[in-house]
Amino acid sequence: MHKQPGFLPALLLSLMNQSVAAIEPDQHINQADNSVEALSAVEVVESVEKAATFSGSTSVIDKQTLERDQVFTVNEALRKVPGVYVRDEEGFGLRPNIAFRGQNPFRSTKVLFLEDGIPFNFAPYGDNDIYYHPPVERYDGIEIYKGADLTQFGPQTINGAINYLTPKVPTTPGGFVSFTGGNRDYLNGHARYGGMTKNVQGLDAVGGVVDYVHKEGMENRDNTFAVVDDANLKSIVDFDARNRLTLRGDFYHQDEQGATFGMTDAEYRNLGARYNPDKNASFINDRWSTSATYEHSFNNDVTLETSFYWSAYERNWWRQQNQFPTENQCGATYVQNRQNGIPVDMDTCNYDIGRKRNYETWGIAPTLHAKHDLFGIESHLDAGFRAHFENQYRQQIRGSTPTARSGTVLENNERFADAYSGFVQNKFVWSDWTFTPGVRVESVGYERKNLLNGAQGQSSMTEILPSFAMTFSPIEEATLFFGIHRGFAPPRVEDSVNNSNGASVEVGPEISWNAEFGIRARPTRGVKTELTYFHNNFDTLTVLGTVGGADTPVAQGQALYEGIELMARTDLGDVFNWSHNPYAQIAYTWLPTAETTSPFHCLPDSGQTASSQSASYTGFCPGGNVFGSAAGKRAPYAPESLLTATLGYSNQSGFDAHLEAVFVSEQFSDFMNLDSANDMPTVTGGNRDALIKSGQFGKINDYVVVNFATSYKIHKDLTLFVSMKNMLDNTYIVDRVRGIQPGAPRLVQAGFKYEF
Numbered sequence: 242m243h244k245q246p247g248f249l250p251a252l253l254l255s256l257m258n259q260s261v262a263a264i265e266p267d268q269h270i271n272q273a274d275n276s277v278e279a280l281s282a283v284e285v286v287e288s289v290e291k292a293a294t295f296s297g298s299t300s301v302i303d304k305q306t307l308e309r310d311q312v313f314t315v316n317e318a319l320r321k322v323p324g325v326y327v328r329d330e331e332g333f334g335l336r337p338n339i340a341f342r343g344q345n346p347f348r349s350t351k352v353l354f355l356e357d358g359i360p361f362n363f364a365p366y367g368d369n370d371i372y373y374h375p376p377v378e379r380y381d382g383i384e385i386y387k388g389a390d391l392t393q394f395g396p397q398t399i400n401g402a403i404n405y406l407t408p409k410v411p412t413t414p415g416g417f418v419s420f421t422g423g424n425r426d427y428l429n430g431h432a433r434y435g436g437m438t439k440n441v442q443g444l445d446a447v448g449g450v451v452d453y454v455h456k457e458g459m460e461n462r463d464n465t466f467a468v469v470d471d472a473n474l475k476s477i478v479d480f481d482a483r484n485r486l487t488l489r490g491d492f493y494h495q496d497e498q499g500a501t502f503g504m505t506d507a508e509y510r511n512l513g514a515r516y517n518p519d520k521n522a523s524f525i526n527d528r529w530s531t532s533a534t535y536e537h538s539f540n541n542d543v544t545l546e547t548s549f550y551w552s553a554y555e556r557n558w559w560r561q562q563n564q565f566p567t568e569n570q571c572g573a574t575y576v577q578n579r580q581n582g583i584p585v586d587m588d589t590c591n592y593d594i595g596r597k598r599n600y601e602t603w604g605i606a607p608t609l610h611a612k613h614d615l616f617g618i619e620s621h622l623d624a625g626f627r628a629h630f631e632n633q634y635r636q637q638i639r640g641s642t643p644t645a646r647s648g649t650v651l652e653n654n655e656r657f658a659d660a661y662s663g664f665v666q667n668k669f670v671w672s673d674w675t676f677t678p679g680v681r682v683e684s685v686g687y688e689r690k691n692l693l694n695g696a697q698g699q700s701s702m703t704e705i706l707p708s709f710a711m712t713f714s715p716i717e718e719a720t721l722f723f724g725i726h727r728g729f730a731p732p733r734v735e736d737s738v739n740n741s742n743g744a745s746v747e748v749g750p751e752i753s754w755n756a757e758f759g760i761r762a763r764p765t766r767g768v769k770t771e772l773t774y775f776h777n778n779f780d781t782l783t784v785l786g787t788v789g790g791a792d793t794p795v796a797q798g799q800a801l802y803e804g805i806e807l808m809a810r811t812d813l814g815d816v817f818n819w820s821h822n823p824y825a826q827i828a829y830t831w832l833p834t835a836e837t838t839s840p841f842h843c844l845p846d847s848g849q850t851a852s853s854q855s856a857s858y859t860g861f862c863p864g865g866n867v868f869g870s871a872a873g874k875r876a877p878y879a880p881e882s883l884l885t886a887t888l889g890y891s892n893q894s895g896f897d898a899h900l901e902a903v904f905v906s907e908q909f910s911d912f913m914n915l916d917s918a919n920d921m922p923t924v925t926g927g928n929r930d931a932l933i934k935s936g937q938f939g940k941i942n943d944y945v946v947v948n949f950a951t952s953y954k955i956h957k958d959l960t961l962f963v964s965m966k967n968m969l970d971n972t973y974i975v976d977r978v979r980g981i982q983p984g985a986p987r988l989v990q991a992g993f994k995y996e997f
Contacts, residue, residue, distance in 0.1 A: 290382070290384065290406065291358060291384060291386075291404065292384040292385075292386065292404075294621075295386065295388070295390040296388070296389065296390060296668070296675060296677055296710035296711065296712050296722055296724060297386075297387060297388025297389055297390050297710055297722055297724040297757060298324070298387040298388050298722070298757055298759055298771065298773045298775075298806065299384065299385060299386055299387065299388075299390070300322040300323070300384070300385040300808065301382060301383070301384050301385075302318050302319075302321060302322065302382060302383040302384075302385075303382050304381045304382050306318075306321070307377065307378075307380070307381075307382070307383075308952075308994075309897055309899075309950070309952060310899075310901070310948075310950050310964075311421070311950050311952070311962055311964040311990065311992075312377055312378075313334070313377075313964075313966060313988070313990070314329075314333065314334025314337070314377060315327075315334050315337050315339075315374055315377045315383075316328075316329055316334050316337055316339075317334075317377075317948075317966075318377055318383055319339060319383070319385070319403070320828070320883075320885045320903055321826075321828055321885055321887075322385050322808075322828055323771075323773075323806035323807055323808045323828040323829055323830050323883075324341055324342050324385075324387060324401070324773070324775070324806040324830050325339065325340070325341055325385065325401070325830075325883075326339070326340045326341075326343075326344075326346055326830070326880065326883055326905075327339050327340075327346060328346045328347075328878075328975050328976055329461070329975050329976075329982070329984055329985055330461075330975075330976065330982060331460045331461060331465065331467070331497070331500060332460040332461035332462075332465075332985040332986075333456070333458070333460055333467050333469070333497075334374060334377065335373075335374060335467060335469070335495060335497065335526075336348070336371065336372055336373075336374070337349055337371060337374050338976070339352050339371075339403070340352065340400075340878075341387060341399075341400035341401035342387070342400045342401070342775055342777055342802055342804070342830075342832070343777070343802035343804065343832050343835045343876065343879045344399070344400055344802070344879075345784065345876070345877060345878040345879070346878065347878070347978055348370040348371055348372070349369075349370070349371040350369050350370055350371075350730075351397065351399055351400060351730065351751075352369075352371075352397060352400075352401060352402065352403060353365065353391070353394055353395070353396070353397035353398070353401070353402035353403070354371065354402070354403055354405075355394065355402055355403065355404040355405065356404070356405045356407065356489075356532075357404070357405075357406065357407055357487075357489070357532075357534070358394075358404060358548075359532050359534070359548050359550050359606070360550065360602075360604065360629070361405065363528070363552060363554040363600040363602055364600050364602060364631045364633060364658070365396055365397065365602075365629075365631075366396050366629065366631055366658040366660045366685055366731050367631045367633060367656060367657075367658035367687065367731075367733060367734040368600075368631075368633060368656075368733050368734065368735070369397060369730070369733070372526065372556055372598075373493065373495070373526050373528055373554060373556070375454075375471050375473075375491070375493055376431075376454040376456055376469060376471050378429070378431050378454050379407075379408070379431075379452050379454050379471055379473055380405045380406055380407065380408075381406050381407065381408045381409060382405075382406040383403060383404070383405055383406065384403070384404040384406065385401060385402075385403055385404075386401060386402040386403075386404065387400065387401045387757065387773075387775075388710065388722075388724040388726070388755075388757050389677070389679070389708040389709060389710040389724030389725060389726040389755075390710065390724070391708075391726060391728075392664055392666060392679045392680070392681045392706060392708040392726055393623060393625070393664055393666060393679075393681075395627075395662050395664075395681060395683055395729070396660065396662070396683055396685070396729065396730065396731050397729075397730050398681070398706060398726065398727075398728055398729050398730070399728035399729065399730050399751060399753055399755070399777075400728065400755065400777065407473070407475055407489065408433060408435070408450050408452055408473075408475065409450075410435050410436070410437055410448045410449060410450045410475065410476075410477050411435050411436055411437070411448075411450065412436075412437055413436055413437070414434075414435070414436030415434070415435075415436060415996070415997060416432070416433045416434030416435060416450075416996070416997060417431075417432070417433055417994055417995060417996040417997065418430075418431070418432045418994075418995050418997075419431045419432075419992060419993065419994035419995070420992050420993060421962075421990050421991070421992030422990065422991060422992060423458070423988055423989050423990035423991065424987075424988060424989050425458050425459040425986075425988060426457070426458050426459050426466070427456075427457070427458035427459075427988065427990060428455075428456070428457050428458065429454070429455070429456045429990075429992070430454070430455045431452075431453070431454045431455075432452070432453050433450065433451070433452045433453075434450070434451055435448065435449055435450025435451060435475075436448055436449075436450075437477070444478060444479060444480055444481075445479040445480065445481055445482070446477070446478075446479040447476075447477070447478050447479070448476070448477050449474065449475060449476035449477065450474075450475050450476075451472075451473070451474050451475075452471075452472070452473040452474075452475075453470075453471070453472050453473070454469070454470070454471045455468075455469070455470050456468075456469040457469070460497075460499070461515070461982075461983055461984070461985050461986065462499070462501075462514075462515045462516065462517035462983070463499075463515050463516060463517045463520075464498070464499040464517045464518075464519070464520035465497070465498065465499035465500070465501075465517060466497070466498050466499065467495065467496070467497040467498075468495070468496045468497075469493075469494070469495050470492075470493070470494045470495075471491070471492070471493045471494075472491065472492045473489075473490070473491045474488075474489070474490045474491070475487070475488070475489050475490075476488040476489075482538075483537060483538045483539075484535075484536070484537050484538075485535070485536045486533065486534070486535050486536075487533065487534040487535075487536075488531070488532075488533050489530075489531060489532045489533070490530070490531045491528070491529070491530045491531075492527075492528070492529055493526065493527070493528040494526070494527050495524070495525065495526040495527075496524075496525050497523070497524040497525070497526075498520075498522065498523055498524075499517055499519060499520055499522050500519075500522050500523070500524035500558065500560065501517055501519035501522050501560060501562060502560075502562060502563065502564075502565075502978075502979035502980055502982070503936055503937075503976065503977065503978070503979050503980025503981045503982045504516060504517075504936055504980050504981045504982075505565065505579050505580055505582065505934050505935060505936045505980060505981070506582075506918065506934060506935075506936050506939075506981065507579075507580060507581050507582030507934060508579060508582045508936075508981075509582075509936065509974075509981045509983075510582060511582030511583075512582055512584060514972045514983035514986075515983070515986070516584075518562075518584065518585045518586070518587050519560055519561055519562050519587055520587060521559075521560075521561055521587055521588070521593070521643045521644050522558075522559060522560040522561065523557070523558070523559045523560075523646075524556075524557075524558045524559075524560075525555075525556070525557045525558075526554070526555070526556050527554070527555045528552060528553070528554045528555075529552065529553045530550070530551065530552035530553075531550070531551055531552075532548060532549065532550040532551070533548065533549050533550075534546060534547070534548045534549075535547045535548075542611060542612040542613070543609070543610070543611045543612075544609070544610045544611070545607060545608070545609050545610075546607070546608045546609075546610065547605070547606070547607040547608070548605070548606045548607075548608075549603075549604070549605050549606075550602075550603060550604055550605075550606075551601075551602070551603040552600075552601070552602050552603075553599075553600070553601050554598075554599070554600040554601075554602075555598070555599050555600075556596075556597070556598040556599075557595065557596075557597050557598075558595070558596045558597075559593055559594070559595045559596075559640075559645075559646060560593070560594060560596075561587050561590055561592060561593055561594070561643065562587075563594065563979070564979055565579060565935060565936075565979070565980055570590075570592040571585075571587075571590035571592055572590070575590060576931075580931065580934040580935075587643055588643050589643075590643055591641055591642055591643065592639070592640070592641070592643075593639070593640035593641075593642065593643060593644065593645040593646075593648070594637065594638070594639055594640070595636070595637070595638040595639075595640065595645075595646065595647075595648070596635075596636075596637055597635070597636040597637075597638065598633070598634070598635050599633070599634040599635075600631065600632070600633050600634075601631070601632045602629075602630070602631045602632075603629075603630055604627055604628055604629035604630060605627070605628055606625060606626065606627040606628075606629075607625060607626060608623065608624070608625035609622065609623070609624045609625065610622070610623055616669075618669050618670065618671055619669075619670040619671075620667055620668060620669050620670065621667070621668040621670070622665075622666070622667050622668075623664075623665075623666045623667075623668075624663075624664065624665045624666070625663065625664055626661075626662070626663040627660075627661070627662050627663070628660075628661055629658075629659070629660040629661075629662070630657075630658070630659050630660075631656075631657065631658040631659075631660075632655070632656075632657055633654070633655070633656035633657070633658075633734065634654070634655055634656075635652065635653075635654045635655075635656065636650060636652060636653050636654075637650070637651040637652035638650055638651065639651055650693070652693070652740075653691070653692040653693050654689065654690065654691060654692065654735075654740065655689070655690040655692065656687075656688070656689050656690075656734040656735065656738075657687065657688040657689075657734070658685060658686070658687055658688075658731075658734055659685070659686045660683065660684065660685045660686070660731075661684045662681065662682060662683045662684065663681070663682050664679060664680065664681040664682070665679060665680055666678070666679035666708070667679070673713055673714045673715060674711065674712065674713050675710075675711060675712045676709075676710075676711045677708075677709065677710040677711065678707075678708070678709050679707070679708040679709070679710075679726075680705065680706065680707050680708065681705075681706040681708070681729075682703070682704070682705055682706070683703065683704050683706065683729060683731070684701070684702075684703040685701060685702055685703075685731050686699065686700070686701040687699060687700045687701065687734045687737045687738055688734075688738070689734055689735070689737075689738035689739075689740065691740055691741070694741070696739075696740070696741060696742050698738045698739060698742070699738065700737040700738050700746075702731070702749070702750060704727075704729050704750060704752070705727075706726065706727040706728075706729050707726070707727055708724070708725065708726035708727065709724065709725055709726070710722070710723065710724035710725075710726075711723050711724075718762055718763050718764055718765075719760060719761070719762040719763075719764075720760065720761050720762070721758075721759070721760050722757075722758070722759055722760070722761070723756075723757070723758045723759075724756065724757050725754065725755065725756040725757075726754075726755055727752070727753070727754060727755075728751070728752065728753035728754070728755045728777070728779075729750055729751065729752060730750060730751040730783070731750050732748045732749065732750060732751075732783065736748045736783075736795050736844070746844060747844060748783070748795060748797065748844050749781055749797070750781070751779065751781055751782055751783050752779070752780045752781045753777055753778060753779040753780060753781075753782070754777075754778045754780075755775070755776070755777045755778075756775070756776045756777075757773055757774065757775045757776070758773070758774050759771060759772055759773030759774060759806075760772055765816060766815050766816060767811060767812040767813065767814070767815025767816035767817075768809075768810070768811050768812075768816065769809070769810050770807070770808065770809040770810070771806075771807070771808045771809075772805070772806070772807050773805065773806040773807075774803075774804075774805055775802075775803060775804060775805075775806065776801075776802075776803040777801070777802045777803065778801050779799055779800045779801070779802075780799060781797050781798075781799070782797065782798060782799065782800045782841075783795060783796070783797050784796050784797075784798075784841060784867075784877075794843045794844055794862070795843075795844050796841040796842060796843050796844060796862075796866075796867045796870070797841060797842055797844065798837055798838075798839045798840060798841035798842060798870065799837070799838045799839040800835075800836060800837050800838055800839075800876055801834055801835075801836050801838050802832065802834060802835050802836075802876075802879070803832075803833070803834045804830060804831050804832035804833060804834065805830070805831045806829070806830050806831075807827065807828070807829040807830075807831075808826075808827070808828050808829075809826065809827050810824070810825070810826040810827075811824060811825050811826075812824045814891070814892075820892055820893045821890070821892045822890065822891045822892060823889070823890050824887075824888075824889050824890070824891065824899075825886075825887065825888050825889075826886070826887040827884065827885070827886045827887070828883075828884070828885045829882070829883070829884045829885075830882065830883040830884075831881065831882055832879060832880070832881050832882070832883075833881060835875055835876045835879035835881075836872075836873060836874070836875060836876065837870060837871070837872060837873070837874050837875075837876055837912070838872050838873075839872050840866040840867070840870045840871050840872065841866060841867045841870040841912065842865055842866055842867075843861075843862035843865055843866065843867055867912050868912070868913070869911065869912045869913030869914075869922075870912040871912075874912060874913075874914050875909055875914055876909075877908070877909050877910055877911055877912060878908055878909075878910065878976075879908060879909075880905050880906045880907065880908040880943075881906050881907075881908075882904065882905075882906040883904070883905055883906070884902075884903070884904040885901065885902070885903050885904075886901070886902050886904075887899055887900070887901045887902075888900050894954075895952075895953060895954025895955075895960070896951075896952070896953045896954075897950075897951065897952050897953075898949075898950070898951035898952075899949070899950060899951075900947065900948070900949055901947070901948040901949070901950070902945060902946070902947050902948075903945065903946040903947075903948070904943070904944075904945050905943060905944055906943045907940055907941060907942050907943045908940070908941050909940055909941075910937065910938060910939060910940070910941055910976075910977040910978075911937070911938050911939075911977075913938070915938050915939050915940065916939065916940050917939050917940070918932070918933040918934075918935075918936075918937075918938040918939040919933060921933055921938060935980060936977055936980040936981040937977050937978070937979065937980060938977065939977065941974050941975070941976075941977060942973070942974065944971060944973035944974075944975075944984065945971065946966075946967050946969075946971060946973075946984065947967070947968050947969050947971075948964070948965065948966050948967065948968060949964065949965045949968050950962070950963070950964040950965075951963050951964070958995060958996045958997065959993065959994070959995050959996075960993065960994045960996075961991075961992075961993050962991070962992055962993070962994070963989075963990070963991045964989075964990045964991075965987065965988070965989050965990075966985065966987065966988040966989075966990070967984070967985055967986060967987045967988065968987060969987075970986060970987035971984070972984070972986075
């Protein structure tokens, strides 16, 4: 306690002295001269990659991999990383479901999303559901962070973060155009152009890159079609050798028809995996965003990086079905037909619900990076602060026709989240060892206003999150690493403040202790591997009511996840110095323990109190706990094994071909760990027969998906490619949260990329 106040002033004084020395006239001139040479390698100087500097478990999916594999969605990309579980939904990767180390992937609520290190989601503090994802093609790489290094970011620091890398501005003007076509009416056009110009109006250099993607095609099921447009701009202004401004802007539009939830068991059996009756559903997303990062180098060792970011996101989702069978506004015959697998005509149902959402998010985050030797030990300091603000405007509207886009307002809310956070990490480098203690502080305030009845309320919380990491490199080819940190994820605004009376709801943040130990090695040229053991112990884990099936409220409990991650790759061309390169790669996750160590306790939802719960609440929360939840049960949606294996061949002429097999082992879809929905016990206050037929309960069987991709660079500027996704056209179930969701059917694609 007494060392910390003395350490920071001493460190800052030391850094200031270094800065003063650095701006003496002669040294300033030398650095200015050196900056001219640096401009010839703008791509090297412009660096948003962070993974290489981290102590813990990280993975990088580089530009070459994304292009070589003709990655269609972010789900396809992330399956190549151990410890990451992704689940398809609509087949286009528009609403990805991503999780780390055993967590439920529903709406990616347990994941922190970043773009060039800047918060990416539209409401990371107040509503971390991900209903929007830009085309993965517009990124030049993806970094996946796990371990104690998460303390640098936030607010989601439980298990992992994903950092998307925007295209770098090329040194000389140039770009490319590409086109891909395929079955299911698939089209993808992509164009990019950019470059740098030196010595412009007294500036060292000015440049930028513009990127545009248009995608369209049928999704997983009948009556679905999606159109996506994404325009992205990035600009760099190098004032001089010490000062750089990076500007980013993006517009995203998505128009999706037939966006819906799952099927009943009988529909899946009788009508097939592609059946979708909700032909009138409409899902439209629009997002504007911009960010600016200003970097000032006091000297070669001290840099202050300040980022400002802003985004506005609008989501309008109209659909006639939501949480079957508890929503039965289309009548008894409709319910019975769905339960029995008989086709229904949604045009005969004069009911429609619109869920309209508007989010505005902005913030500012200065971060100091400094090398110093205050204690006579080489050290790297990272310290930062962030002020972050979110506004949510949410409406629910009931229409009286199948295609209504207006009607009776059922919900009209304003929700606000203000967050202030800061972190300090210092990496001590001593011989072959590094030690990195750190701490993060998160302070979050919530406010909610019900514009229908005038109720409003507030809530707040503050958490201190320590971390520690260390590495040891006994030989150049191998590094051992260890890390432990306090995981944290804030609750949603709607879970923290009651909708009907504005009172605070007894829901706290998710809190855990997360530890990992591993080794990464490159024993010889062409061979690399990483093996990691992880142990995540949750004091408090939050699950949404729909996760375990039916309409239970938000619930919290204790859980333990531990397992092993393995990544290995061999390029025989590099090993034996061949021009031909047979290669193999695996990403494997083994999760033997995904255990709920206590029952999950139901919390009153945002519109009810404990004394006014519905019959559904009473039935699914007997004694206050989620029905079937108990210590020793396996957590839902936590498959024991995940494996992505690749076997391929490439050569120096520009040819590549490879097969990829993706395996997901069986998993439970409910807290009861039912092998079959027919095993469901009697539910007090609930309709057991309807729940059995809903498709929400029972085990999800294991499945395998095989993909193939090949490309050939027929000219230095022209590449042709062909790919087959799910080439065996396997039919399988990926999700039962709101009924059965099938995996994507076979997709055959072919196209070209021309560079200029």
